Amino acid sequence: MDTVVFKQNHVQPLEKITYERPSSLCDVHTHYCPGCTHGTAHRLVAEVLDELDIREDTILVSSVGCSVFSYNYFDVDACEAAHGRAPAMATGVKRVNPGKIVFTYQGDGDLASIGTAEIIHAAARGEKITVIFVNNAIYGMTGGQMAPTSLLGQKTTSSPFGRDAQLAGMPIHMAELLAQLPGTVYSVRRSLHDARHVLQAKKAIRTAFEAQIDNLGFSVVELLSSCPTNWGMTPNEALTWVEEALVPFYPLGDYKVDERLQGRKGAPK
Amino acid sequence: MSKQLLKGNVAFAEAAIRAGCEAYFGYPITPQTELLEHMSRRMIELNRVFLQAESEVAAINMVYGAAASGVRVMTSSSSPGISLMQEGFSYIAGSQVPAVIIDVMRGGPGLGNIQPSQSDYNQVTKTAGHGDFHPIVLAPANVQEAIDLTVLAFDLADKYLTLVFVVADGAIGQMMEPAELPPMRELPFERPSWALTGAFNRERNLVNSLYMGVEGLEELNFKLQAKLAQIQREEVRYETQFVEDAEVVLVAFGTAARVAQTAVQRLRRQGLKVGLFRPITLWPFPEDALAEVSERSKALLVVEMNAGQMLHDVRLVAGIHTPVKFLGRMGGRIPLPEEVEHETVALLEQLAVAV
């Protein structure tokens, strides 16, 4: 997509665009807080849709949580599911549109709490959908309550003394869990805390969509993400917390990569 | 096409298929399971979509997804499963996509039992989940009607972009009667313009029930109310028997109406002036027609297989001038014609004394 700028009366271009806003994003401003990496995740998905040239074939199933308005941000056909039900709704959409690309975009409360049955069974069936799972260890939209993925000791508005395993159980590792299911062909965890990891995340998202294009089965990318507002940090402090607290507890890695996906961008070497 | 001896549940399923149902999502629950089983075989044979979901909650949300994609889709369940689906109904209502739900009711509350009941009247007619909405609710009283109303349900769902329920009690689901199936309809080649099919050479489509602004949501509600008003004007259905000169009119739907019909026929043979009013659409409730009947008669007797749910709608129509009595059996019990006769005769005697 290189765009070149020509100097008048010169044959040679002066400069070229090497990075621009992906066309699969709508030309609107998002409602996300400053520094929220939801925006980054959106951009990566849109870049992948552009690169694979599948925007016109893609249907988004939004979920409930901070990303509830994601249907306003992607320039694709979209619907909005009930809280946690995106994988079920996506199943309905995909089954009657088997040639289309269907993805859900879900947060941790949606996917790992209220919607665990739906995500587990969509994966178990090998539903040919792609799931973008944004894990920021907190309920953002409702104002910072404890999430199923909140860390032990993490203070939230509903765990004011820090998450206590006796009281609230242990955080849940979804990428590992979903990798256990035979219908899953791709389950990986990436992080969005710096440029290098963002680029790795994009490769994984691309592979996840390729898995669907090739009709292989269920693919999911868990993205460790930040919530500066509810964590009470600056955006850059929040990214540091992702790196120093979330990444050690939620190890980045490839938990399942179907052999048919080996050797692609984002697949392990 | 000649008549076949068909089980109600099978009739629902095959009628849906012939009406052009392209996708079915469901979860087993007695007493509607034969419906799901029939779908599991026939839909696959026809290369259509059948999926046994992990729960009723998932099933209705799969229905929502397929409905948003513009195909004829349905699910079926029974009372506790319908309770679970209420979330999905509400989203479907708010999104204005068409879907058909078959509810073969059983006794409640709670897990209740699997015997025939009309326990879901309130939960299907009064609203779909939270919010201000009424699905269209059709109530067959025999297997032929189960077929005809299922076909109608798909047509109404498409016409009004709404949820349509066909509600039967377990007896109608389990019973076999001679009935005639309609011919198989061709499936449409094209999806509606609003459907989710990928934004190829067009603006993107959005199917959604979320309106953060007050104005937007109120505007949606005005639209929904206008649609419901139109349905109330145009889609009322009911049946009457012997109401012209009836002193007491029995009001009942589904299996209860069949029992009432037997009672009415026996009492007529004894020369007693009794009639039957049977709502076929439970929503829209046939208010005007019943009001007319109620004005002519001395009393109404509502017969239901619940503690009195339609009763309240009848009372609203009858007002304070026509007494409304109630006979209900609960817990999966079907009232017997003898009970209904007895109650009707007692009511006639009371009226005679009062005069």
Next chain:
Amino acid sequence: METSIIISGFGGQGVLFGGQLLAYAGMDNGRFVTWIPSYGPEMRGGTANCTVIISHDPVGAPIVAQPDIALVFNQPSYAKYAPLVKPGGLLIVNSSIVQVADPRADIEMVTIPANELAAEFGTVKMLNMAMIGAMLARHLVLPVTAVEQALHDHLPESKKKLLQGNLDVLQAGFRAAVREAAPV
């Protein structure tokens, strides 16, 4: 004219199919019919019963308090339905299993050894046909030829090889009931 029939036994005695066969025969002869089973946990290995109504008019209530006819295949069914038969009605009892106690004077009762008849003329699984045959001998609800035709037309394809056996047992039940009715 409406005739209600309850057929009751335990799962595997062909109670439900027997009822369906009568419904088919009624339908094919231009009658209004309903068939409704008891359904529930008891159908999974316990007692099973169904109600069939055959009528010249559209059928209202699909269940009855007092059937015109009851076919009881086992002891619990006898205990439950013998008292319910309408006065003047007909009770067919499978005497291979049922011990008759306190026979009612106000109904007609026919006892036939359905298991033995079925085993002799077909297989023991066909006892439902013996019971139906006996009923047809004593009640004019349908001609026996109508039920024979229904067997021809509606026996599932997988059971077609059992057709002749079923017809034979039906006839055997019919004859046994005629014999029983003859004055001693």
Next chain:
Amino acid sequence: MATGRIVIDAERCKGCELCRPACPQSVIQLAESLNTKGYRPAMLVDPLHSCTGCALCAVVCPDGCITVYRDLPQKQTSLPKYEMKETLAHVEAVA
């Protein structure tokens, strides 16, 4: 060393500053003025033309505000800066 520049959509920018530490050349700062939303948007402050067009700022930008340009190698000796700016302004105006 390659050279380039970035254009930041100041109205879209929420001033989160994630791009600042991401920039190896430290040529991004927040503006003193506010955009219409009330944020101090990021801006390129690159008097020495040390931006390499590496795009790391754009990679971390959650709001997709940053377009990155990289200068192409020229056969003739590099044009004076003022001429290029004028040309670009002209081209953008025409576009």
